[in-house]
Amino acid sequence: MGKVFWERCIYGVVIRDANGMFMAAASRCLSWCKSPELAEAMAVRRGVQVGLQLGLNAVMVESDSKAVIDMINGHTVVSQSVNSTIHDVKVLSNDFQSCMFLFARRSSNSVAHTLASKGLGGLDCSLWTESPHVWLLDSLSRDGDSS
Helix, strand or coil: CEEEECCEEEEEEEEECCCCCEEEEEEEEECCCCCHHHHHHHHHHHHHHHHHHCCCCEEEEEECCHHHHHHHCCCCCCCHHHHHHHHHHHHHHCCCCEEEEEECCHHHCHHHHHHHHHHCCCCCEEEEECCCCHHHHHHHHHCCCCC
């Protein structure tokens, strides 16, 4: 979900329904974040926050950072640099009836990469709901969603 460019962290988040259809997307550029691991954890936290804002009850959260997913799921020790963010994710996720955290290969996550790349162009903090931005359609299609 997160990318680090020129010592800035930029992440992208996409929310889909159970059929894989677009519900929302978010991106953010942080000038003070210098760790890819922290960017990934912050992307997961933002995804959980957006899911809660949308009133979702059951979610599957995917990240292409196996390290972050393993920390959230308790399979590895939480790194000090992401401790508070991982804690936030765990607390927020309790508000869902069901919440699973899964590793997804980067190749199946082109929407998040596209969103993060747009952050390089000056999008500081953005949220799109209901319909995706035009420049996101191709990535949604590549990830298996045409709307």
